[in-house]
Structure formats: C-alpha cells, structure tokens
Amino acid sequence: MLKQDNSTNASFRQRVSLPSAVRDCSTDKFKCTSFSKFESHNKVRIISLGCPKNLIDSEVMGGLLNQSGWQLVDSNDSAEIVIVNTCAFINPAKEEAIEEILILACEKKKNNPRLRIVVAGCLAQRYGRELFTQIPEVDLFIGTGEVGNIVSHINKLNQGKYKRDAVITKPDFLMNYQHPRILSSTAASAYLKISDGCSNRCSYCVIPSIRGASRSRKPDDIIQETEILAKRGIKEIIIAAQDTTNYGRDLKGRPRMSSLLGDMAKIKSVKWIRLLYAHPARVTTDLLETIAANEKICRYIDLPIQHIDDDILKAMNRKVTGAKIKEVITQARGIIPGVALRTSLIVGFPGETPTRFNRLLDFVNETKFDHLGVFTYSREEGTIAANLKSHVSEKEKERRREIIMHEQAAISAAINKTLIGSVQEVLIEEKSDRGDYAYMGRCRRQAPEIDGVTYIKKLKVQPGNIVKCKITSADDYDLFGEIIN
Numbered sequence: 001m002l003k004q005d006n007s008t009n010a011s012f013r014q015r016v017s018l019p020s021a022v023r024d025c026s027t028d029k030f031k032c033t034s035f036s037k038f039e040s041h042n043k044v045r046i047i048s049l050g051c052p053k054n055l056i057d058s059e060v061m062g063g064l065l066n067q068s069g070w071q072l073v074d075s076n077d078s079a080e081i082v083i084v085n086t087c088a089f090i091n092p093a094k095e096e097a098i099e100e101i102l103i104l105a106c107e108k109k110k111n112n113p114r115l116r117i118v119v120a121g122c123l124a125q126r127y128g129r130e131l132f133t134q135i136p137e138v139d140l141f142i143g144t145g146e147v148g149n150i151v152s153h154i155n156k157l158n159q160g161k162y163k164r165d166a167v168i169t170k171p172d173f174l175m176n177y178q179h180p181r182i183l184s185s186t187a188a189s190a191y192l193k194i195s196d197g198c199s200n201r202c203s204y205c206v207i208p209s210i211r212g213a214s215r216s217r218k219p220d221d222i223i224q225e226t227e228i229l230a231k232r233g234i235k236e237i238i239i240a241a242q243d244t245t246n247y248g249r250d251l252k253g254r255p256r257m258s259s260l261l262g263d264m265a266k267i268k269s270v271k272w273i274r275l276l277y278a279h280p281a282r283v284t285t286d287l288l289e290t291i292a293a294n295e296k297i298c299r300y301i302d303l304p305i306q307h308i309d310d311d312i313l314k315a316m317n318r319k320v321t322g323a324k325i326k327e328v329i330t331q332a333r334g335i336i337p338g339v340a341l342r343t344s345l346i347v348g349f350p351g352e353t354p355t356r357f358n359r360l361l362d363f364v365n366e367t368k369f370d371h372l373g374v375f376t377y378s379r380e381e382g383t384i385a386a387n388l389k390s391h392v393s394e395k396e397k398e399r400r401r402e403i404i405m406h407e408q409a410a411i412s413a414a415i416n417k418t419l420i421g422s423v424q425e426v427l428i429e430e431k432s433d434r435g436d437y438a439y440m441g442r443c444r445r446q447a448p449e450i451d452g453v454t455y456i457k458k459l460k461v462q463p464g465n466i467v468k469c470k471i472t473s474a475d476d477y478d479l480f481g482e483i484i485n
Contacts, residue, residue, distance in 0.1 A: 043071045044154065045079040049097055050087025052191040052240045052276070052449075054121055056175070058085045061120070061150040063180030068151045072182060076107060081116040081154060086123035088210060090378035097123045105137035116157050118142065120150075122210045125171055132166040141166040144211055147173045171197070171212040177225035188427055188464040189236040189448060190229050194222055194260070198242035200279070202306075203317040203384040204349065204377065207242055216248050219255050219263065226264050235466060236272040236427060237264065238447065244275060245282035258290040265296040271466055272427065274447060276302040280328045281320040288335040298444040299336050303328070304344040308363040309356040312349055315388065322363075329367060340445040342371035347404065348397030349377045350388035357400055364404055370415055371451045372408045374401045409476045412452075416474035419445075423484065426454050426469045428461050437480065439463070452477035459483050 044065055048058035061083065062072050073079050082104055086097035101119055108115045118140045119131065125143035132141055140157055142150075146167055156162055174196050183190055197212040198205070226237055239261075241247065248255040264273055273296050278287075280303055291297045307313055308322045332339055345364075347357065364372065376397035379386050392400075424443040432440045437455035441463075446452055454469065455478060461467060469481035 042069060042158070043073045043079050044081045044083065045073050045076060046083045046085060047100060048085045049100065050085075050089070050093055050122065052238070053193055053196070053242070054085055054087055056181070056191050056193045056240070057121065057144070057147050058083075059181040059183060060147055060175055060179045061085070062182030064148070064151050065154060066182055067180050068155075070151075070154065076104065076115070077112075079115070081118060081157060083118040083120055083150075083154075086119060086121040088122040088126045089205075089207065090375065090380065092378075094123060101135060101138060105135060108137050116140070118153070118157065120144075120146070124166075125168060125210045126206065128166045128168045132164070136164070139164055141168070143168040144171045145169040145173045147175070148179070171210060172215070174215045174217060176217065176221050177228060183232065183234075186430070186463055188234065188429060189238060190234045191238045191240045192222065192225060192229065193217075193240050194244060194247050195241040199246070200243060200319070201317060203315060203388075204346070204380065206380050206383060209382060211242065214243065214246055214250060216246075216251050216255075218251065219248075219260055222260060223263055223267070226267055226270065230267050230269040233464065235270070235464065236274060237270055238274045238276060240276050243277055243279045243282075245278045245284075245287070256284075256286065258284070258286045261287075261290050261297055262294065265294045270296060272296060272298050272444065274298045274300055276447065278303050279320075280305055280325045281318070283328045283332070285331065285335070288332055291339075292336040298340075299338055300340045300342070300445060300447065301332060301336075302342045302447065303332075306344065306346045307349065307352075307360055309352075309359050312352055312356055315351055315385070316346075316349065317384070326367075340370040342373075342447065342451065343369050344373045344375065345404065346375050346377050347400040348392040348394075350385060350392070351390045352377075352392055352400075353390075361404060361407065365407055365411070368411050368415065369408070370445060371412070371447075372404075373450065374404050374408075376401050413474070413476040416452075416476070416479060419471045419479060420474055422471050424454070424469055424471055424479070424481065425466055426456065426481070427466050428456065428463050429453075430463055432456070443469075443479065446479075452479065454479040454481060457482040 046058050046062050048055050066072055076082055084100050087093040104117050108117060116139045119138050120142045121144060124141040128141035128143060140153060142153055146169060195214055195216040197214045198207045199214040201208055229237060245257055247257045278301055305325050306316060306318060308325060310322050313320060426441045426443050428439050428441040430440060432438055432455055434455060438458040439456040439461060440453045443454050456469060467483050470484050471479050471481045473480040
C-alpha cells in the first residue's frame with residue numbers, strides 16, 4: 001500500500017506537486033484497468049515521457065533490448081516489464097510521470113503481481129532514492145547514466161530472485177552511432193542527439209544536475225548515424241541537444257555547428273534537416289549563412305529566448321541581453337529570407353513586475369514569431385532562482401501566459417494567411433483525423449509536436465513521401481492544402 005501520512009511522503013509530495021488523486025488506486029479518475037491473461041515471455045513495454053532528447057534515450061534502450069532478444073510491445077497487458085522513461089524538468093512533467101507510475105503500480109498490485117515496473121530517466125535521477133522508499137511497487141529505479149546498461153538491468157529483473165534497487169550513477173552516458181535505435185516502422189522523421197547534458201547553468205534549470213555537463217559527440221560519429229538513419233528511410237533529420245549551438249566547444253579542434261550541418265546535408269537520401277534548441281547567445285553569422293545556402297536545411301530555427309527584459313535575463317543567468325536577442329532575430333531574417341522562427345518564453349519568473357511583463361508582451365507583438373510557446377515559471381528545488389525574492393503567484397503566472405498565447409494566436413493566424421496560395425513541400429506523416437482532409441503532414445515551417453500541421457485534401461499518397469502542395473486555407477496554427485501534380 002502506498003504510504004500517505006508520514007512526514008517524508010508529505011515533504012516529497014509538496015516538492016514534486018504529487019497529485020493526491022493518484023495516490024488512491026480506487027479513485028474513479030484513475031481507475032485501474034484489467035490485464036488480459038498473462039502469457040507474455042520476454043516482452044517489454046517502454047513508455048517515453050518528456051522531450052525529444054528523452055525519446056532518443058527510449059529508442060536506444062528499445063534497440064538494445066530488442067538486440068538482446070526482448071520483444072517490444074505497446075500495451076501493459078502483454079508485457080512482463082514496463083519501463084517508464086521520465087521527465088523531471090518542471091512540476092507538470094513530474095506530475096505526469098508520477099501519475100503514470102502510480103497508475104502502473106495500481107494495475108500491478110490489483111491485477112498482475114508478476115508485472116515488473118522500471119522507472120528510468122530524469123525523475124529517477126533526481127528523486128530515485130526518495131521514490132524507492134515511497135513507491136514500493138516499483139521494482140527498479142535507474143538514472144540517466146544507465147541508458148547503455150539497460151539490458152543488464154532488465155535481465156537481472158527478469159530472473160526468479162531479484163532485489164529491488166535504485167541505481168543512480170553519474171549522469172555521463174553519451175550515445176554513439178553503434179547504439180541501435182527502435183524507430184516506428186512508418187517514421188519519416190527522426191531526432192538526432194548531437195550532444196547530451198548542459199553547461200549553461202541557467203538559474204531556473206535542473207538539467208545540469210540531472211544530465212551532467214555538456215558532452216558533444218564527434219562529427220564523424222554523428223555523420224555515421226545520419227547515414228544509418230537515411231538508409232532506414234528517414235527523410236527528415238531533426239537536430240536536438242540541450243543547446244545545439246554549444247556543440248563542439250568541449251571537443252578537440254572545436255568543430256562548428258555550421259560545418260556539421262554542411263556535412264550532414266551532403267548525404268544524398270536525407271531530404272530535410274531541422275535545427276532545434278539554438279541558444280541566442282551563440283547563433284553565429286556562419287551558421288545562418290550555412291542554413292541559407294543549403295536547400296536541404298529547413299529555413300527554420302528554434303530560438304528559445306525565455307525573456308527580453310535585461311534584468312530578468314540576468315537573473316536567469318542567460319548570458320545574453322535583450323539587444324543581442326533582437327540583433328540575432330534581425331540578422332536571421334536578413335540572411336535567411338522567409339525563415340520561420342520559433343521561440344519559448346517563461347512568464348512569472350521572480351522579479352517579473354507588470355512593467356517587465358509588458359516589455360515582453362510588447363516584444364512578442366513587435367517581433368511576430370512564427371511559432372511560440374509559453375511556460376509558467378516552475379520553482380525547482382536546488383536552483384538559484386528558487387531562493388530569489390518577489391515570486392509571482394500561480395494565478396498571475398497563468399494569467400500572463402494566457403495573455404501572450406492569445407496575442408500569439410492572432411499573430412500566427414495572420415502569418416498563416418499570408419501563405420494561402422503559396423506552394424509548400426509537405427512531408428506526409430499519417431492519415432488525417434478530419435473527414436474533409438485525407439492526410440496530415442508538415443511543411444518545412446513546422447516541427448513535429450510543437451507546431452501546427454498541414455492537412456491535405458483527398459488524394460492517394462504514401463505516408464513518408466514529400467509532396468508539393470498548394471495552401472488553400474489556414475487557421476490560427478494549421479495549414480490546409482491540396483497536392484499539385
């Protein structure tokens with residue numbers, strides 16, 4: 001039974017915003033689902049939560065397990081072992097992870113005591129030892145440094161006699177091209193992690209303590225993985241890292257991001273290359289010129305600025321000024337005509353007065369980003385920002401987030417309407433969930449999951465293909481079009 005009333009549990013719950021509803025397996029909201037008759041043999045399910053970088057870790061763990069004889073399944077009731085690869089970046093991510101774990105624990109306890117539960121990733125790295133005592137239904141906690149050792153862990157867990165454990169080691173794992181990855185058989189896009197960890201030390205962020213310092217993969221290793229992905233039929237390579245523009249600074253010779261992009265683009269069967277997580281302090285002229293000069297590199301940059309007020313940026317330890325951010329945006333639009341810019345913002349950071357918030361709001365309206373996401377500040381223990389004064393109430397944070405998202409919806413709609421009548425390349429991903437449009441996909445201006453999609457009128461086309469489409473209409477976030485022969 002999950003303990004609810006001792007002081008340790010109460011303290012942990014307060015820190016991670018553990019939802020009280022999921023503590024009780026009898027609640028209607030999180031009602032236990034029944035398992036079918038348990039007949040599985042060496043079958044494992046991986047539930048991946050959080051960001052694309054975490055997804056890559058899940059794909060590597062899946063590849064290693066599959067290579068060693070384990071079969072990956074997509075439902076709990078056909079699995080012997082379920083691995084939950086968790087996120088712990090901010091409170092909502094921790095809440096999602098805890099809910100997933102406790103629902104599994106409920107299922108295990110009531111329906112199938114032979115099911116083994118493994119909690120991996122960032123939540124385990126950050127809270128694994130505390131969770132070990134608080135959720136006894138979980139059989140194993142492993143941190144971010146144990147991705148490459150997943151087979152050993154799972155094989156031990158599958159033995160008749162095993163001991164519950166929490167293996168939280170130094171977060172120093174760095175994948176390479178020899179690590180197998182399990183991708184969807186229909187996937188046309190794949191993330192490629194060029195580095196792991198982060199050395200920026202933003203005052204609100206726990207990533208350096210969870211993932212370790214920034215560690216770059218060697219250029220040749222990245223190129224070899226790109227070639228492997230291309231041979232598997234992947235059309236779009238999406239470059240990911242905690243900070244892609246910090247790439248190579250820890251390697252001998254300090255290879256540049258621009259050179260890496262150029263070399264990746266030489267691989268013939270790769271059609272699109274997309275750049276995410278570019279820190280504005282390190283976006284260089286040669287990087288922008290490389291994007292502009294190469295047809296394969298999408299004219300799209302994810303540029304998380306977080307704020308524009310200098311006092312807030314300084315308190316965040318972002319190592320960039322508002323003037324520099326504006327300069328980079330102007331430069332990007334000047335060097336790369338038609339570039340689509342995405343950003344992410346944090347509202348309600350300690351010390352964000354109404355005047356400072358209005359400065360950010362004015363900037364959003366003036367700059368007109370193609371895509372924009374807003375997070376409310378999450379007070380994370382162990383960070384410098386948690387101890388700052390002048391915290392903003394949760395209600396006010398949410399109000400500010402809604403104001404910016406309301407403004408951005410109008411900005412996005414206006415930009416999308418300018419695309420009506422244009423011809424866009426669209427990567428077809430799957431059948432549409434709308435009756436009036438047969439397929440959905442993305443154009444070069446749209447990254448998966450975080451941006452809108454492009455719906456395509458009825459016409460037979462194979463998912464995974466890139467087709468030319470004329471945009472016929474648009475709404476706040478999505479485009480609608482028809483294929484042109």
